[in-house]
Amino acid sequence: MTRSDAPLPDGSPGARIDRRFAAEVEAHRRDAPRFCPACARDLGLATEFWEGDQRRFYCWCASCDWTGEVTTTGETALGHEPQH
Amino acid sequence: MLTAEQNEELTAVEAGTPMGEVLRRYWYPVAFTRELEEFPVKRVELLGDFFALWRSPSGKYGIIPEPCPHRKASMAYGVVEGDGLRCPYHGWKFDTDGACTDQPAEKDNTNFQERVRATAGKVEELGGLVWAYVGPDPAPLLPRFDVYVMDGFRDIGWADIPCNYVQVMENAVDPHHVEHLHGRYFEFIGRHEGFTAPASFGKKHQRIGFDAFEWGIIKRRVLAGASEDNDDWKVGHPLVFPYNMRVGGGGIHQMQIRVPINRTTTRFMLYTVHAPEGYEPVEQQAIPDYEIPVFDERGHHVVNYVEGQDIMAWVTQGRITDRTTEHLGRSDIGVAMLRKMFRQQMAAVAKGEDPLGTIREPHERIDLPCEKDKFHAGGAAFALDFCDMGSTRYSPALETIRAVHLSAAERVAADKEAGRPSFIPEGGIGTATLAPETSAQVDSGLIPR
Numbered sequence: 001m002t003r004s005d006a007p008l009p010d011g012s013p014g015a016r017i018d019r020r021f022a023a024e025v026e027a028h029r030r031d032a033p034r035f036c037p038a039c040a041r042d043l044g045l046a047t048e049f050w051e052g053d054q055r056r057f058y059c060w061c062a063s064c065d066w067t068g069e070v071t072t073t074g075e076t077a078l079g080h081e082p083q084h
Numbered sequence: 085m086l087t088a089e090q091n092e093e094l095t096a097v098e099a100g101t102p103m104g105e106v107l108r109r110y111w112y113p114v115a116f117t118r119e120l121e122e123f124p125v126k127r128v129e130l131l132g133d134f135f136a137l138w139r140s141p142s143g144k145y146g147i148i149p150e151p152c153p154h155r156k157a158s159m160a161y162g163v164v165e166g167d168g169l170r171c172p173y174h175g176w177k178f179d180t181d182g183a184c185t186d187q188p189a190e191k192d193n194t195n196f197q198e199r200v201r202a203t204a205g206k207v208e209e210l211g212g213l214v215w216a217y218v219g220p221d222p223a224p225l226l227p228r229f230d231v232y233v234m235d236g237f238r239d240i241g242w243a244d245i246p247c248n249y250v251q252v253m254e255n256a257v258d259p260h261h262v263e264h265l266h267g268r269y270f271e272f273i274g275r276h277e278g279f280t281a282p283a284s285f286g287k288k289h290q291r292i293g294f295d296a297f298e299w300g301i302i303k304r305r306v307l308a309g310a311s312e313d314n315d316d317w318k319v320g321h322p323l324v325f326p327y328n329m330r331v332g333g334g335g336i337h338q339m340q341i342r343v344p345i346n347r348t349t350t351r352f353m354l355y356t357v358h359a360p361e362g363y364e365p366v367e368q369q370a371i372p373d374y375e376i377p378v379f380d381e382r383g384h385h386v387v388n389y390v391e392g393q394d395i396m397a398w399v400t401q402g403r404i405t406d407r408t409t410e411h412l413g414r415s416d417i418g419v420a421m422l423r424k425m426f427r428q429q430m431a432a433v434a435k436g437e438d439p440l441g442t443i444r445e446p447h448e449r450i451d452l453p454c455e456k457d458k459f460h461a462g463g464a465a466f467a468l469d470f471c472d473m474g475s476t477r478y479s480p481a482l483e484t485i486r487a488v489h490l491s492a493a494e495r496v497a498a499d500k501e502a503g504r505p506s507f508i509p510e511g512g513i514g515t516a517t518l519a520p521e522t523s524a525q526v527d528s529g530l531i532p533r
Contacts, residue, residue, distance in 0.1 A: 017406065018406060018409040020409070021409045021411075024085070024409070024411075025085075025408050025409060028085050028087065028408070029087060032087070044424075044427050044428075044431065045090065045423060045424055045427045047085070047086060047412065047419075047420040047423050047424075048085035048086075048412065049085070049412035049413055049414065049416060049417070049420060050411060050412065050413055051413065051414045058417065058420035058421070058424070060424040060427060060428065062427070062428075062431045065428075067424065
């Protein structure tokens with residue numbers, strides 16, 4: 001197996017810094033959970049993803065191995081609405 | 085979405101970084117067996133470091149860091165003598181354990197040579213590949229995964245691709261990409277280039293799920309027209325932590341290998357064993373290897389075959405994709421799970437534990453779960469699509485491989501007519517790992533379509 005001369009990607013979009021989402025990067029830094037809901041120590045990892053209007057964080061605690069999702073809600077608390 | 089610091093930590097491969105220390109606990113393929121038979125020394129780049137790899141006339145292998153401990157000349161230009169490697173500059177010689185056994189210009193009555201060692205790794209040959217371990221002692225055993233030891237006709241495709249290996253691994257826990265990248269996009273390219281893309285790749289996903297298991301993560305899917313009783317869900321196929329994915333179907337058994345050469349170069353290898361039901365052994369003197377195309381003469385990605393499409397998606401994300409500006413959805417939950425697994429193993433190694441998927445018990449073979457009936461597309465039909473529409477089209481053994489599948493299908497039909505069972509090659513047939521009535525650990529739920 002000889003190393004091929006891997007050329008540079010042809011203007012790959014991922015090669016550039018994407019400045020369109022600076023506000024979301026900032027929001028992630030602000031809102032990502034820092035402490036484990038189970039043991040209150042530093043969280044190991046919180047990967048943010050979106051589901052509809054909700055921002056969710058898939059979390060794992062390096063101290064107690066807790067895994068779960070944390071969802072930001074803001075000021076609003078929504079209940080469900082029974083059929084009427 | 086991650087922070088920049090987390091992305092930096094996740095994508096590092098260098099010694100002394102948490103992830104680099106995890107990666108140094110595994111064995112990696114660093115050469116084809118035939119290469120060192122043709123010339124016995126090779127310069128190897130692995131995990132951002134350079135090494136000299138050699139094979140002695142007696143068949144013993146060695147690997148040491150490339151710079152000679154004397155004055156840093158390259159040992160990859162060394163002379164193989166006995167079982168050792170002699171530096172081309174002043175003749176210092178090292179054995180396969182890294183001991184300096186000769187310093188020709190120094191006086192015999194000093195202990196200088198005992199004070200200078202090269203840090204030797206471990207090397208073994210398995211399945212037509214030369215494997216190296218360059219981490220701390222004691223080295224784990226080289227895992228003898230099913231594809232490397234099972235019966236069948238083999239070939240190995242490969243390409244060096246200019247991106248970090250983590251984005252390649254994230255693709256292994258991303259079932260949905262298949263229906264788009266290898267379905268709609270393939271169809272679109274086919275319409276413009278005048279070929280028909282395989283229909284089975286475009287089937288819609290109804291449900292995806294992931295289970296952590298002893299070797300990594302099992303990925304499951306339910307496609308339109310199928311149910312939880314089909315192999316794609318019942319068996320699935322695994323990401324083999326930290327740098328492989330086992331795939332198969334239609335009598336094809338494959339390990340997709342993604343070796344972190346350095347932080348922004350990944351050696352992508354397709355180690356394939358063709359062993360359909362009804363297979364009649366074909367003698368192989370050597371396992372053919374072949375380079376698959378990444379770019380065309382215009383510098384554009386070659387996207388009219390399956391793996392070329394994957395490579396395009398991995399490379400265009402950037403050499404190290406910026407995870408601070410991505411937007412994951414629920415369908416990317418497998419990606420989040422994999423990042424957790426990487427982070428878990430960093431913590432395990434920091435505590436002095438063995439990370440996931442290292443093995444110290446002697447074993448004959450490790451069978452990995454892998455669906456047999458992929459995309460419920462049928463056996464030989466899937467295999468022929470695989471030959472024509474995947475990287476196998478570039479294999480020097482393409483015609484033999486097609487003949488293997490066609491003659492096996494004919495034999496199975498004849499056996500069926502005669503009422504006798506067909507020969508089934510041993511191994512590689514996955515078994516269900518999900519107990520009935522249980523859900524996958526991380527599950528997308530039913531997606532109405």
